[in-house]
Amino acid sequence: FQDQAEQFFRSSHTNNWAVLVCTSRFWFNYRHVANTLSVYRSVKRLGIPDSHIVLMLADDMACNPRNPKPATVFSHKNMELNVYGDDVEVDYRSYEVTVENFLRVLTGRIPPSTPRSKRLLSDDRSNILIYMTGHGGNGFLKFQDSEEITNVELADAFEQMWQKRRYNELLFIIDTCQGASMYERFYSPNIMALASSQVGEDSLSHQPDLGIGVHLMDRYTFYVLEFLEEIHPASQTNMNDLFQVCPKSLCVSTPGHRTDLFQRDPQNVLITDFFGSVRKVEITAETISLDPNLTTFESKPPKEELAAEPLKYAEQLPVAQIIHQKPKQKDWHPPGGFILGLWALIIMVFFKSYGIKHMKHIF
Amino acid sequence: MAAPLVLVVLAAVTVRAALFRSSLAAFISERVEVASPLSAWKRVVEGLALLDLGVSPYSGAVFHETPLIIYLFHFLIEYAELVFMITDVLTAVALYLAIQDFNKVVFKKQKLLIELDKYASDVAELIRTPMEMHYIPLKVALFYLLNPYTVMSCVAKSTCSINNTVIAFFILATIKGSAFLSAIFLALATYQSLYPVTLFAPALLYLLQRQFIPVKLKSKSFWLYTLQYGALYLCSLVVIICLSFFLLNSWDFIPSVYGFILSVPDLTPNIGLFWYFFAEMFEHFSLFFVCVFQINVFFYTIPLAVKLKEHPMFFMFVQLAIISIFKSYPTVGDVALYMALLPVWSHLYRFLQNIFMLSCVLVVCSLLFPVLWHLWIYAGSANSNFYYAITLTFNIGQILLISDYFYAFLRREYYLTHGLYLQKQDGTEAMLVLK
Numbered sequence: 001f002q003d004q005a006e007q008f009f010r011s012s013h014t015n016n017w018a019v020l021v022c023t024s025r026f027w028f029n030y031r032h033v034a035n036t037l038s039v040y041r042s043v044k045r046l047g048i049p050d051s052h053i054v055l056m057l058a059d060d061m062a063c064n065p066r067n068p069k070p071a072t073v074f075s076h077k078n079m080e081l082n083v084y085g086d087d088v089e090v091d092y093r094s095y096e097v098t099v100e101n102f103l104r105v106l107t108g109r110i111p112p113s114t115p116r117s118k119r120l121l122s123d124d125r126s127n128i129l130i131y132m133t134g135h136g137g138n139g140f141l142k143f144q145d146s147e148e149i150t151n152v153e154l155a156d157a158f159e160q161m162w163q164k165r166r167y168n169e170l171l172f173i174i175d176t177c178q179g180a181s182m183y184e185r186f187y188s189p190n191i192m193a194l195a196s197s198q199v200g201e202d203s204l205s206h207q208p209d210l211g212i213g214v215h216l217m218d219r220y221t222f223y224v225l226e227f228l229e230e231i232h233p234a235s236q237t238n239m240n241d242l243f244q245v246c247p248k249s250l251c252v253s254t255p256g257h258r259t260d261l262f263q264r265d266p267q268n269v270l271i272t273d274f275f276g277s278v279r280k281v282e283i284t285a286e287t288i289s290l291d292p293n294l295t296t297f298e299s300k301p302p303k304e305e306l307a308a309e310p311l312k313y314a315e316q317l318p319v320a321q322i323i324h325q326k327p328k329q330k331d332w333h334p335p336g337g338f339i340l341g342l343w344a345l346i347i348m349v350f351f352k353s354y355g356i357k358h359m360k361h362i363f
Numbered sequence: 364m365a366a367p368l369v370l371v372v373l374a375a376v377t378v379r380a381a382l383f384r385s386s387l388a389a390f391i392s393e394r395v396e397v398a399s400p401l402s403a404w405k406r407v408v409e410g411l412a413l414l415d416l417g418v419s420p421y422s423g424a425v426f427h428e429t430p431l432i433i434y435l436f437h438f439l440i441e442y443a444e445l446v447f448m449i450t451d452v453l454t455a456v457a458l459y460l461a462i463q464d465f466n467k468v469v470f471k472k473q474k475l476l477i478e479l480d481k482y483a484s485d486v487a488e489l490i491r492t493p494m495e496m497h498y499i500p501l502k503v504a505l506f507y508l509l510n511p512y513t514v515m516s517c518v519a520k521s522t523c524s525i526n527n528t529v530i531a532f533f534i535l536a537t538i539k540g541s542a543f544l545s546a547i548f549l550a551l552a553t554y555q556s557l558y559p560v561t562l563f564a565p566a567l568l569y570l571l572q573r574q575f576i577p578v579k580l581k582s583k584s585f586w587l588y589t590l591q592y593g594a595l596y597l598c599s600l601v602v603i604i605c606l607s608f609f610l611l612n613s614w615d616f617i618p619s620v621y622g623f624i625l626s627v628p629d630l631t632p633n634i635g636l637f638w639y640f641f642a643e644m645f646e647h648f649s650l651f652f653v654c655v656f657q658i659n660v661f662f663y664t665i666p667l668a669v670k671l672k673e674h675p676m677f678f679m680f681v682q683l684a685i686i687s688i689f690k691s692y693p694t695v696g697d698v699a700l701y702m703a704l705l706p707v708w709s710h711l712y713r714f715l716q717n718i719f720m721l722s723c724v725l726v727v728c729s730l731l732f733p734v735l736w737h738l739w740i741y742a743g744s745a746n747s748n749f750y751y752a753i754t755l756t757f758n759i760g761q762i763l764l765i766s767d768y769f770y771a772f773l774r775r776e777y778y779l780t781h782g783l784y785l786q787k788q789d790g791t792e793a794m795l796v797l798k
Contacts, residue, residue: 332414334434338609342434345602353544 013127013168016277017120018043018053021102023134023143025059025094030073030214031205033061035133035175035221037083038075042228043129046276054105054120056092058134058144068212075217075225091118099149106130107160124165129173129274133221136176138199139184155185162188169262171274175220177202180256192239192262192269196220196246197253204252219251231271233278239266367501368459372452375508379451382518383444392519396732399692400629401427401556404443404520407436419611421619424628428522429555430607430616435525447517450528454700455504457531461538462500462707465676468538470496483782489775491710499706507703511729516696523696526555530700533559534679537566540573546595554603557624558686561664565682567592568668568675578672627653627691632750634732635693636758639751660689670773677772680704684765688758695729698761705768714771717763724760728753 020043022036040055062071062084073084092101104110105120122128134141140148161167172193174182179195186193196203196218205215206222217225223246231237243257243266259266272278382388391397392404400406410426410433413419420426420433439446470493476482477490507513516524533548545566552559567589568578576584607616623629630638637656644652663685671678680701687697712718731753738745774795778785785795 332417332437334437334610335612338434338606341606341609342431345606349544349547353541 012125013273014125015122016048016052016127016129016274017122018048018129018131019056019105019120020053021056021097021130021132021134023056023058023097023132023141025144027059027061027064027066028214029059029134030061030212031217032133033057033059034073034075034083034217036131037073037088038081038217038221038225039131040088041083042225042231043275046228046231046272047233047279048275048277050089051117052277053089054091054118055089056097056102056105057090058094058097060094066213074209074212075222089117095144097144099143099147099153102143102149103153103157106157106166108164108166120166122166125168126166127169127171127274128167129171131173131175132182133175133218136174136178136182138178138181141174141176141182151182151185154182155187158186158191159188162190169264169273173224175203175218179203180258183256183258186258186261189261190263191258192266193258194242195256196251198256201253220246220253220255223250228271228275231275233272233276235270235272237271239269239271242271368456368504371501371505371508372455375451375455375514376448378509378514379448379517380444382514388518391515392521394515394519394733395632395736396634396695397515397519398521399523399633399694400631401624401692402521402523402526402694402696404522407432407520407522408440411436411440419613419615421611421613421615424619424623427619427623429620430610431551431554431603432522432525434610443520447520447524450524451508451513451517454524454528454531455508455703457528457535458507458703459500459504461531461535462503462704464535464538465707466496466499482779485783486779489710489779489783495710499709502706502709503703506706507699510699510702512695512699512702516694516699521694521696522555523694526552527696527700529555530559530562530683533562533566537569537679538676540570542570542592543595545570546592547599550596550599550603553600554607556690557621558660558690561661561682561686562679563593563596564664564668565671565675565679568672568678572673572675624691625653625657627656629692632736632747632754633692634695634698634754634757635691636689636754637691639747639754642747656689657691660686674772674776677708680707681765681769684761688761688765708768708772711768711771711775714774715767716770717767721760721764721767724756725764728757728760732757 018040020036020040022032024032036055036057040053043053044050061067061073071084072082075081075083092105105118108120110119120128132141134143136142139152140150141154142148158170158172161170167190169190170192172183172186172191174194175196176182177197178199178201180198183191183193183195184199197220204219206217206219208215224242227242227245239259243255246255248254262269270278382391398404406426407428410420410428413422413426414433414437435446436443470491473491482490513524529548529552533545533552536544536548549559549562549566552562570592571578571585571588574588576582576588578585604617608614627637627641630642632638640652640656641649664682667678667681671681683701683704687693687701690697732750735745735749735753739747739750777795
């Protein structure tokens with residue numbers, strides 16, 4: 001039971017959040033909205049409630065005038081699966097999906113008037129899933145056809161989140177062309193990233209539906225979703241299986257992942273650690289004594305010097321040090337040599353032009 | 364003549380003091396026409412604050428004034444208003460004394476030429492009398508002190524006033540004939556804003572005239588004197604620059620001051636011609652056009668020297684005007700300086716062709732500057748083209764003013780030697796045309 005109790009604490013998160021972003025608008029980018037809504041559905045099915053999901057859709061496909069089947073967004077051809085419905089809560093819609101709003105959601109720097117549903121109220125024990133889809137390039141992701149977010153900005157936003165203790169662990173999935181470039185610049189700990197294609201490759205879409213007239217899904221997300229369909233809240237499937245999803249034969253592009261910033265071994269990370277909101281409840285009639293030094297779960301030695309710090313809460317500069325950090329107000333004085341030289345010159349000029357004979361009038 | 368001057372000075376000081384205490388002071392010091400990136404008071408304060416924090420004031424492209432200004436204001440920062448009022452007064456007094464002496468020289472020369480019978484017989488009405496020249500110095504001081512441009516410049520505490528003072532002292536020293544002081548003040552002026560180097564030529568010509576050395580390329584005494592004056596100037600410039608090095612122990616100020624003046628990186632709108640062009644220039648061409656624009660200032664010196672070698676003071680006036688029109692960051696303070704010298708040539712009034720229209724253009728443009736600025740920046744219903752149009756018109760007005768005076772001057776000289784009523788070969792009346 002000791003083991004079981006320790007297993008209880010294997011993953012150190014207590015709540016789950018999801019930020020699902022579709023960045024493209026216009027009818028022909030139907031598939032990006034369908035991608036995001038499908039992930040939304042899976043994540044909801046696995047337990048994350050709407051209050052913990054920030055869904056950002058850049059355009060309204062369901063009510064688009066070009067949609068032959070209004071109020072539906074299909075994710076499978078032959079209109080098999082409608083991922084829209086009246087229980088879809090879109091938090092940021094249409095023109096509200098901007099780089100600024102996205103970064104504000106992530107970092108929490110939101111105006112006080114923002115409603116709760118639009119906030120990412122995560123804390124240092126939250127595992128966050130961030131899924132982004134749209135059109136991207138080497139180092140950037142296009143928002144709304146008018147602006148871009150760069151990988152550097154994203155990495156800095158995640159660092160801000162880390163410094164503000166807004167996540168415990170973060171899973172970043174991106175399904176765009178050259179998606180791997182977006183996770184290249186991350187430098188904060190506890191981030192795992194997956195992308196649908198490497199730099200220089202394009203992510204391709206899956207299947208067009210001739211009835212609707214557009215491609216309905218992207219390949220990578222399609223196969224990820226097929227994979228997620230097998231997951232249920234009690235699954236023990238781990239991340240290594242997710243990395244195998246969509247090999248090159250199916251996806252045409254090479255999916256990539258990045259785990260070097262992540263503390264735990266992906267083998268030990270459950271899919272439901274990020275995609276579901278699994279409450280750690282185990283009913284037992286026995287009493288278990290918890291060892292006060294539960295250090296065995298930190299079996300992995302910290303890989304980088306950051307690791308010792310981040311596992312403790314709120315390691316900050318002592319306030320006293322901060323107060324005394326004002327720069328000392330040293331007054332600047334012109335050097336003595338300069339003053340001497342200047343006035344010597346001035347006096348020389350004066351006497352040269354007016355003659356030495358004036359000297360005796362002064363002294 | 365001292366009493367009226369003192370009265371004028373008192374009036375000017377009162378006006379400035381009143382404006383300093385009013386709420387207009389803050390408004391005026393923000394105006395781009397008065398405060399350029401080179402001369403804004405805000406930047407001087409910022410530079411001094413950076414220095415207090417232990418950082419070089421030239422880091423960060425905020426402060427573009429010379430180290431001597433740092434030294435001056437390090438101790439006088441609390442009395443800044445007084446300093447600027449005193450500089451204005453000093454400029455006016457210097458100009459007053461200079462023009463007084465100059466008038467004496469002009470009169471003497473005129474007497475000499477009359478006795479040598481160089482003038483034609485019917486030019487009696489063109490001869491200048493001491494009576495009419497009596498009030499000119501006072502008018503010059505008045506024009507400088509009570510010019511709205513100067514007042515605004517002083518209230519904004521723009522360092523352009525200090526530059527004007529140095530140039531005024533340079534003019535005084537030149538007219539008094541002291542090559543040594545003239546070289547030193549010219550070096551100071553050049554050190555501060557680089558363009559006064561073109562005033563070397565008129566000053567040299569004037570000093571040669573005073574020494575009765577004829578300006579002939581083959582004459583040895585000419586070259587000797589030129590070399591002497593040039594050496595004095597260059598040595599003092601080098602000494603001042605080296606001294607500035609010792610203030611902060613770095614040569615940072617050279618790219619910050621001279622590099623800034625020459626390469627025009629800051630394109631804040633002002634009353635000059637550079638900003639608009641370079642705001643839309645491709646990077647590829649900007650070096651070429653910067654060179655072209657900068658050459659424009661220095662280009663007129665040699666032709667004017669050739670044409671006006673007998674009249675170096677007029678040459679100096681035209682050169683000052685050209686500097687203030689074509690310099691990279693002009694302000695109305697520069698305009699005020701050469702406008703102060705207009706009364707010296709008030710006898711040319713009868714030959715000026717467009718004076719009414721030009722004065723209207725200048726006045727209207729000055730009034731439209733803040734209007735179109737407001738429309739562009741605050742109301743958003745105009746754009747930079749409107750402001751640039753007014754800038755262009757203002758500068759065209761200035762250029763036409765100068766060329767008008769230039770032509771009037773040449774006409775008068777021609778009439779003096781050839782008679783007022785010109786006749787062609789066959790006896791009909793002839794017209795003098797500028798080719």
